[in-house]
Amino acid sequence: MNRVDNITRLPEEAYEDTIRKFAREGAHIPGDDGTNPWVPFGDAASIKHFCFDVRTNSVANILWVKGGGRIGTHKHRGVVSAITLEGSWAYYEYDWVARPGDFVYELPGAAHTLYSDEGMKALFWINGPIEFYDDNGKFDFTADVFWFIDHYTKYCEEKGLPINREMFI
Numbered sequence: 606m607n608r609v610d611n612i613t614r615l616p617e618e619a620y621e622d623t624i625r626k627f628a629r630e631g632a633h634i635p636g637d638d639g640t641n642p643w644v645p646f647g648d649a650a651s652i653k654h655f656c657f658d659v660r661t662n663s664v665a666n667i668l669w670v671k672g673g674g675r676i677g678t679h680k681h682r683g684v685v686s687a688i689t690l691e692g693s694w695a696y697y698e699y700d701w702v703a704r705p706g707d708f709v710y711e712l713p714g715a716a717h718t719l720y721s722d723e724g725m726k727a728l729f730w731i732n733g734p735i736e737f738y739d740d741n742g743k744f745d746f747t748a749d750v751f752w753f754i755d756h757y758t759k760y761c762e763e764k765g766l767p768i769n770r771e772m773f774i
C-alpha cells in the first residue's frame with residue numbers, strides 16, 4: 606500500500622506558513638525494542654519512561670510491580686490517570702481492584718498506598734508532583750518531572766545506554 610496516496614490533504618489555513626515554521630512534531634517512543642530500559646524503582650517495581658514535559662511538570666510511564674509488592678504511601682498534588690495493561694493492583698484505602706483495561710484517575714490531595722498481589726503493569730500519565738512518605742508517615746521525597754528525568758537519565762548513564770531526547774517534550 607502506498608502511504609502517500611493514503612494521506613488526506615487538508616485545506617491550507619491562513620497562517621499555514623507560521624504553523625509549519627513553529628509547530629513541533631510529536632514522537633514515536635519505542636517500548637520493547639531494547640533501547641528503553643526498565644529502571645528499578647524500590648525493591649518491588651520498575652518504571653519504563655516515555656515522556657517528560659518540564660513546562661507542565663508531567664510525565665508518562667509504565668509502572669511494573671513484579672508481584673507481591675507495594676509502592677510507598679504517597680500524596681498527589683496534581684491529576685494522575687492510568688490504564689491497566691497486565692495483572693491487577695489496588696490501594697489499601699479503596700475497595701476497587703484495577704484489572705487489564707480498567708482506567709483509574711487520582712486527584713490532588715489524594716494520599717494512598719499502592720499494592721499488587723499478583724504483579725501489574727499500568728500506563729500512568731502523571732501531572733504535578735507526588736510526595737512519598739515512609740511507613741511512619743515521615744516525608745521521604747518528591748517525585749516531580751525532574752525526579753523522573755533524573756531516574757531515567759542516571760540509569761542510562763550508569764548502563765551506557767543512549768538517552769532518548771525524543772522523550773523530552
Ligand SMILES: [Fe+2]
Nearest residue numbers: 679685711717
Ligand atoms: Fe497514587
